Amino acid sequence: QKEVEQDPGPLSVPEGAIVSLNCTYSNSAFQYFMWYRQYSRKGPELLMYTYSSGNKEDGRFTAQVDKSSKYISLFIRDSQPSDSATYLCAMRANSGYSTLTFGKGTMLLVSP
Amino acid sequence: NAGVTQTPKFQVLKTGQSMTLQCAQDMNHNSMYWYRQDPGMGLRLIYYSASEGTTDKGEVPNGYNVSRLNKREFSLRLESAAPSQTSVYFCAAQQVRDTEAFFGQGTRLTVV
Numbered sequence: 001q002k003e004v005e006q007d008p009g010p011l012s013v014p015e016g017a018i019v020s021l022n023c024t025y026s027n028s029a030f031q032y033f034m035w036y037r038q039y040s041r042k043g044p045e046l047l048m049y050t051y052s053s054g055n056k057e058d059g060r061f062t063a064q065v066d067k068s069s070k071y072i073s074l075f076i077r078d079s080q081p082s083d084s085a086t087y088l089c090a091m092r093a094n095s096g097y098s099t100l101t102f103g104k105g106t107m108l109l110v111s112p
Numbered sequence: 113n114a115g116v117t118q119t120p121k122f123q124v125l126k127t128g129q130s131m132t133l134q135c136a137q138d139m140n141h142n143s144m145y146w147y148r149q150d151p152g153m154g155l156r157l158i159y160y161s162a163s164e165g166t167t168d169k170g171e172v173p174n175g176y177n178v179s180r181l182n183k184r185e186f187s188l189r190l191e192s193a194a195p196s197q198t199s200v201y202f203c204a205a206q207q208v209r210d211t212e213a214f215f216g217q218g219t220r221l222t223v224v
Contacts, residue, residue, distance in 0.1 A: 006154070008152060032211050034211060034212075041218070042217060042218070043116075043202055043204075043215030043216055043217050043218055044155070044202075044213075044215050045215070046211070046212045046213070049211040049212070088154065088155065090213075092211075099145070099157055099160060099170065100157075100213060102147075102154050102155040102156075103154055104152065104153065104154035105154055105155075
């Protein structure tokens with residue numbers, strides 16, 4: 001079992017839909033949880049991050065972390081065609097130095 | 113402000129040839145990383161350098177070597193390229209204990 005599992009999709013939705021993207025993980029040492037967005041033929045860019053459990057909202061985007069279930073989610077409200085991209089979850093522990101562990105990424109397609 | 117710059121952007125190699133992928137960052141970050149991204153596999157860490165003068169293996173180091181030339185530059189070398197090394201390679205820079213990794217635009221490498 002990989003440390004981080006993420007459904008690769010693709011996930012196709014109409015413009016205006018609410019999108020839910022999810023990752024599960026197995027390493028209980030993970031404390032920082034991030035979502036990166038990657039447009040086609042570009043490098044990933046950080047979208048949001050959350051420390052430990054809880055919710056974080058930024059405009060149309062909401063990140064949720066449930067450490068008891070080892071489950072994280074990214075919600076996109078009022079999705080736009082410009083949201084079409086691959087979304088990668090990433091995690092790391094809180095120890096002195098730790099690297100990021102990425103999910104495989106979910107491809108999202110928002111049609112006008 | 114360029115951020116993380118990778119060269120070349122595209123490369124085709126013959127099996128057995130060698131090459132070096134270059135990465136430079138102008139953000140004064142301590143840590144640098146090399147990832148490969150393959151369809152269905154997500155981002156996998158090849159090597160990283162937590163700070164100038166140190167390098168460590170990641171998840172998939174076989175067939176690669178790295179050099180942290182100075183704080184700005186981190187190169188990845190393929191000594192004898194194999195078709196299995198056909199991939200998109202990303203370099204990233206990050207401040208220690210920070211949550212955000214900054215990625216370059218990627219190098220698309222094909223080994224025939």
